Amino acid sequence: MENLKKVLGILSVLTLMSLLSGCDVAVLSPTGLVAKAQRDLIIISLILMLCIVIPIMFAVIFFAIKYHASKKDTEYLPDWGISHKVEFFMWSIPICVVSILAMLSAYFTYKYEPSKPLDYAVATDNNPLRINAVALEWKWLFIYPEYGIATINEIYAPTGRQVALQLTAQDTINAFWVPKLGSVLYAMPQMNAKLHLLSEENGRFPGMSANYSGDGFAGMHFTWHSVSNGDFDNWVSRVRRSGNQLNYVTYLELTKKSKSNPVTYFSGVDRDLYYRVVNRCVAEGSKCNEELMRLAAARSLWGELCSVFDVRESIAPVNIRE
Amino acid sequence: MFGRFTDPTAEAFSALQHEPIVLYTVLTIMVLGILVFTVITLCGWWGTLWRNWITTVDHKRIGIMYVVLALVMLVRGFADALMMRLHQAMALGNESAGYLPPDHYDQIFTAHGVIMIFFMATPLLFGLFNYILPLQIGARDVAFPFLNNLGFWITFAGAVLINISLGVGNFGRVGWLAYPPLSELSGSPDTGVDYYLWSLQLSGIATTISAINFVATIIKMRVSGMTMMKLPVFCWTALVANVLILMIYPVLTVALALLIGDRYLGMHFFTNDGGGNPMVWINYVWIFGHPEVYVLVLPAFGILSEVVPTFSSKCLFGYTSMIWAILVILVLSFLVWAHHFFTMGGGISVNTFFSVATMVIAVPTGVKIFNWLFTMYKGRIRLEPPMLWCMGMIFTFVGGGLTGVMLSIAPADWQFHNSLFLVAHFHHTIIGGVVFAYLAGLVYWFPKAFGIKLNRALGIASFWCWFIGFYFSFFPLYILGLMGATRRLQHYIEPSWQPYFIIAMIGALIIALGILFTVLQLLLVVWYGIKHKGRLPVRENDPWGDTRTLEWSISSPPPPYNFAILPSVTTLDAYWHMKTEGTQCKPTRFSRIHMPSNTSAGFWVGILALILGFALVWHIWWLVAFSFIGVISVIILHSFIGDHCGYYLSAMEVQKTEDAFTAAYLKAGGKEI
Ligand code: HEM
Numbered sequence: 001m002e003n004l005k006k007v008l009g010i011l012s013v014l015t016l017m018s019l020l021s022g023c024d025v026a027v028l029s030p031t032g033l034v035a036k037a038q039r040d041l042i043i044i045s046l047i048l049m050l051c052i053v054i055p056i057m058f059a060v061i062f063f064a065i066k067y068h069a070s071k072k073d074t075e076y077l078p079d080w081g082i083s084h085k086v087e088f089f090m091w092s093i094p095i096c097v098v099s100i101l102a103m104l105s106a107y108f109t110y111k112y113e114p115s116k117p118l119d120y121a122v123a124t125d126n127n128p129l130r131i132n133a134v135a136l137e138w139k140w141l142f143i144y145p146e147y148g149i150a151t152i153n154e155i156y157a158p159t160g161r162q163v164a165l166q167l168t169a170q171d172t173i174n175a176f177w178v179p180k181l182g183s184v185l186y187a188m189p190q191m192n193a194k195l196h197l198l199s200e201e202n203g204r205f206p207g208m209s210a211n212y213s214g215d216g217f218a219g220m221h222f223t224w225h226s227v228s229n230g231d232f233d234n235w236v237s238r239v240r241r242s243g244n245q246l247n248y249v250t251y252l253e254l255t256k257k258s259k260s261n262p263v264t265y266f267s268g269v270d271r272d273l274y275y276r277v278v279n280r281c282v283a284e285g286s287k288c289n290e291e292l293m294r295l296a297a298a299r300s301l302w303g304e305l306c307s308v309f310d311v312r313e314s315i316a317p318v319n320i321r322e
Numbered sequence: 323m324f325g326r327f328t329d330p331t332a333e334a335f336s337a338l339q340h341e342p343i344v345l346y347t348v349l350t351i352m353v354l355g356i357l358v359f360t361v362i363t364l365c366g367w368w369g370t371l372w373r374n375w376i377t378t379v380d381h382k383r384i385g386i387m388y389v390v391l392a393l394v395m396l397v398r399g400f401a402d403a404l405m406m407r408l409h410q411a412m413a414l415g416n417e418s419a420g421y422l423p424p425d426h427y428d429q430i431f432t433a434h435g436v437i438m439i440f441f442m443a444t445p446l447l448f449g450l451f452n453y454i455l456p457l458q459i460g461a462r463d464v465a466f467p468f469l470n471n472l473g474f475w476i477t478f479a480g481a482v483l484i485n486i487s488l489g490v491g492n493f494g495r496v497g498w499l500a501y502p503p504l505s506e507l508s509g510s511p512d513t514g515v516d517y518y519l520w521s522l523q524l525s526g527i528a529t530t531i532s533a534i535n536f537v538a539t540i541i542k543m544r545v546s547g548m549t550m551m552k553l554p555v556f557c558w559t560a561l562v563a564n565v566l567i568l569m570i571y572p573v574l575t576v577a578l579a580l581l582i583g584d585r586y587l588g589m590h591f592f593t594n595d596g597g598g599n600p601m602v603w604i605n606y607v608w609i610f611g612h613p614e615v616y617v618l619v620l621p622a623f624g625i626l627s628e629v630v631p632t633f634s635s636k637c638l639f640g641y642t643s644m645i646w647a648i649l650v651i652l653v654l655s656f657l658v659w660a661h662h663f664f665t666m667g668g669g670i671s672v673n674t675f676f677s678v679a680t681m682v683i684a685v686p687t688g689v690k691i692f693n694w695l696f697t698m699y700k701g702r703i704r705l706e707p708p709m710l711w712c713m714g715m716i717f718t719f720v721g722g723g724l725t726g727v728m729l730s731i732a733p734a735d736w737q738f739h740n741s742l743f744l745v746a747h748f749h750h751t752i753i754g755g756v757v758f759a760y761l762a763g764l765v766y767w768f769p770k771a772f773g774i775k776l777n778r779a780l781g782i783a784s785f786w787c788w789f790i791g792f793y794f795s796f797f798p799l800y801i802l803g804l805m806g807a808t809r810r811l812q813h814y815i816e817p818s819w820q821p822y823f824i825i826a827m828i829g830a831l832i833i834a835l836g837i838l839f840t841v842l843q844l845l846l847v848v849w850y851g852i853k854h855k856g857r858l859p860v861r862e863n864d865p866w867g868d869t870r871t872l873e874w875s876i877s878s879p880p881p882p883y884n885f886a887i888l889p890s891v892t893t894l895d896a897y898w899h900m901k902t903e904g905t906q907c908k909p910t911r912f913s914r915i916h917m918p919s920n921t922s923a924g925f926w927v928g929i930l931a932l933i934l935g936f937a938l939v940w941h942i943w944w945l946v947a948f949s950f951i952g953v954i955s956v957i958i959l960h961s962f963i964g965d966h967c968g969y970y971l972s973a974m975e976v977q978k979t980e981d982a983f984t985a986a987y988l989k990a991g992g993k994e995i
């Protein structure tokens with residue numbers, strides 16, 4: 001028992017230390033709207049669960065001491081195996097806690113569904129910044145369709161402006177994660193996943209892939225810079241000055257495996273590149289998935305009835321503004 | 323002729339040439355192998371080995387072989403874990419940090435995960451089932467003794483195949499569930515994933531075979547009077563676990579077969595192009611994978627439900643609650659698989675459903691914890707090693723449950739997914755829940771199998787090392803996860819992470835001490851065995867005292883036929899009642915007992931299956947044809963010309979064995995019955 005107490009002591013000190021050292025622990029010191037809600041949820045659920053768990057941990061040790069075989073004078077009930085009263089509490093306490101957590105979970109799942117625009121931005125009538133992300137082996141390509149620019153491994157976004165990300169991947173499944181801003185979402189080949197994030201503070205936030213994707217996976221870092229509107233515009237013009245162009249040919253170059261890539265800028269992007277990546281028809285002469293599905297559907301009754309071809313509408317390039 | 327061996331890109335021997343770690347490991351294994359071989363030859367043990375072990379159909383001996391296999395694999399899997407821990411403790415910087423290149427590191431975590439789940443935990447589970455289950459239900463053997471032997475040897479073949487990948491070719495670098503498209507030819511063209519696929523196919527077939535056997539055994543072979551509601555809880559959990567296996571392993575087998583189709587026959591089930599869809603695989607493997615964790619943990623609950631009452635000298639609190647909780651888990655465990663990919667963009671309704679279902683499953687699990695607590699309440703608790711493991715399990719497992727519920731909240735999981743927080747959580751439940759409980763079971767039933775207890779002091783030392791080591795090695799991971807560290811990282815760039823990785827490494831070293839103590843315990847027993855020239859003396863039946871179930875009513879180790887006279891049961895905890903009511907009867911007249919005969923068919927099928935798997939991995943098609951025909955022919959030959967009649971142990975022999983036991987019983991101070 002002595003050892004146990006010592007270990008517990010050390011552990012709690014350690015945990016406290018790390019929790020208190022604050023800004024290090026990204027998930028607990030978020031800067032994004034979504035991540036802040038998630039932090040609250042994490043802490044609430046932790047506390048609720050601790051209410052059950054700590055008494056149990058305590059009881060195990062306490063019973064072992066109190067009812068130790070050496071204590072002959074404590075009560076001993078060898079055949080006591082049924083008590084409806086105890087069993088009632090035994091089932092109902094977990095049920096209560098779980099019901100509360102289930103409601104919380106349902107509410108937050110609804111409110112922060114990644115594909116839905118965030119309420120916050122809707123209220124302030126803020127036009128989201130669109131970024132299309134492609135996970136390549138092993139780097140991130142970020143395309144800004146409204147600006148016609150693209151980068152490798154770097155995101156700039158104005159603080160306080162909602163960012164509407166669309167995620168896909170070229171070869172293997174990855175996941176987009178900026179711990180300070182919240183919500184991991186998979187970037188999968190053939191798929192187009194939508195994620196809405198918003199940073200409420202300026203800063204540089206590390207981002208990474210949160211799904212193992214092979215040899216160079218550990219090096220798939222990027223940085224999310226949350227900056228003022230002015231700085232954002234400066235950055236855009238800086239990117240525009242780059243001589244690189246992102247077209248089908250240079251994109252196919254990018255799909256070759258490479259590790260720990262430096263930040264790179266592209267001042268021009270082919271307009272339907274992202275659409276073609278999702279539909280896997282960047283290479284010359286290849287047919288787009290959507291087209292293939294249309295062809296297949298046309299040949300079957302079910303296809304006509306069940307097909308949902310709203311893909312193009314949602315991810316087709318918008319007109320470049322400015 | 324030599325298939326892929328002639329293909330330089332398959333890199334058949336490059337690991338041996340370029341990686342000293344691999345080379346030395348392989349050399350050590352070979353030296354050890356040769357040593358064991360010589361010892362057996364010098365002592366002339368091949369005959370006994372063949373007759374008493376390799377060809378045996380006795381569930382007790384097969385059980386012991388499973389446990390030995392599992393312990394060897396535990397050492398292998400733990401060596402991997404230790405290497406990862408050492409590496410990550412120094413992997414700050416870029417790819418060349420630490421001592422393992424990504425290519426090697428990625429193989430290690432994949433091998434660790436696969437070996438621990440499929441070749442450590444599962445065989446340990448089947449070892450315990452095999453040894454204990456027939457004894458608890460008062461049976462003389464399992465329903466299908468030959469299938470039992472066959473299942474073991476196919477598992478063995480799978481385990482050998484996966485370990486061959488250490489030296490010949492390489493292992494997958496895809497994670498333990500091998501998500502495509504990374505595991506497709508496009509992502510992993512070499513032999514790694516093929517080793518993965520074929521060794522899991524073997525293990526899957528073996529597990530299914532054994533599960534059929536145990537379901538049949540529990541349903542058909544219970545001793546008279548033992549109705550389902552008088553079945554010991556361990557048997558109930560075994561029944562449910564085996565039913566689960568029968569429902570989920572076919573899913574795994576089919577998923578693997580489809581991926582094999584993709585890799586070998588140019589199909590497109592899970593590819594990016596040609597109409598394939600990797601998400602289908604992810605659903606399949608988790609429809610398998612989630613119930614699989616319940617397959618492992620339910621029997622762990624069963625073990626606690628046997629050990630805690632024994633060492634509290636009390637009956638289990640809330641038996642009926644317990645059984646219902648187990649059945650509820652059986653159903654619910656099929657409704658939660660998508661919690662492994664809340665981050666796939668499933669949408670509000672899918673995520674909510676699976677989130678809530680996952681939390682609901684926490685309820686019956688929590689109920690069990692209360693059952694054990696109230697079993698301890700007003701008992702007479704003895705802190706013997708098995709009880710220590712159980713208390714460690716309860717204490718630790720509730721913590722794992724806590725983080726499990728946190729993960730089950732979908733929006734919170736969006737921050738935890740694939741981070742080290744997750745890794746910490748599942749080790750919290752797997753080590754705290756499964757490993758601690760299995761070790762409790764091992765220590766508890768050990769004297770039943772060998773007549774003597776494992777050394778107590780070493781046992782207690784081992785427990786404390788595991789317990790403390792566990793907290794040191796996995797608590798830092800929770801914090802790292804919250805700091806934004808993902809799993810499967812070959813290196814990292816945040817200097818602030820390193821101290822935590824170092825603490826985790828120290829923890830793993832403490833666990834290593836725990837394993838060392840367990841090995842020492844076992845070596846002491848080996849020494850005892852050598853002293854008695856392999857013929858262990860029969861000892862008293864009930865070394866722990868206050869045991870409750872039938873396995874403790876017969877000698878330790880039990881005779882080959884288990885029960886000279888089949889007991890009849892009227893209550894739960896049959897043996898406890900026999901003792902308290904003095905209805906234990908001492909038979910004096912015995913009749914002959916029918917025994918199944920040994921067979922070598924299982925062994926040959928295992929060897930041929932191993933060759934088949936190896937040939938498939940390396941595309942040596944003539945050998946594939948040869949070994950496949952071999953497997954089929956052995957089975958056919960066994961069915962037609964095998965010895966299915968068995969033999970009889972005469973009443974005289976039974977009498978002699980039972981007399982020896984009575985003598986031992988009286989010598990140990992047992993009362994005359
Ligand atoms: C005994 C001490 C153990 C230690 C120190 C340990 C350590 C580790 C480490 C370092 C990882 C890699 C984490 C990462 O990806 O960053 C890992 C992964 C894993 N471990 Fe363990 N482990 C232990 C026991 C077990 C046991 C007993 C099991 C199962 C029965 C297990 C199952 C797994 C699985 C399934 C993975 C995931 C592999 C993957 O990423 O594909 N581990 N473990």
Ligand SMILES: [Cu+2]
Binds near residue numbers: 611612662
């Ligand atoms: Cu699960």
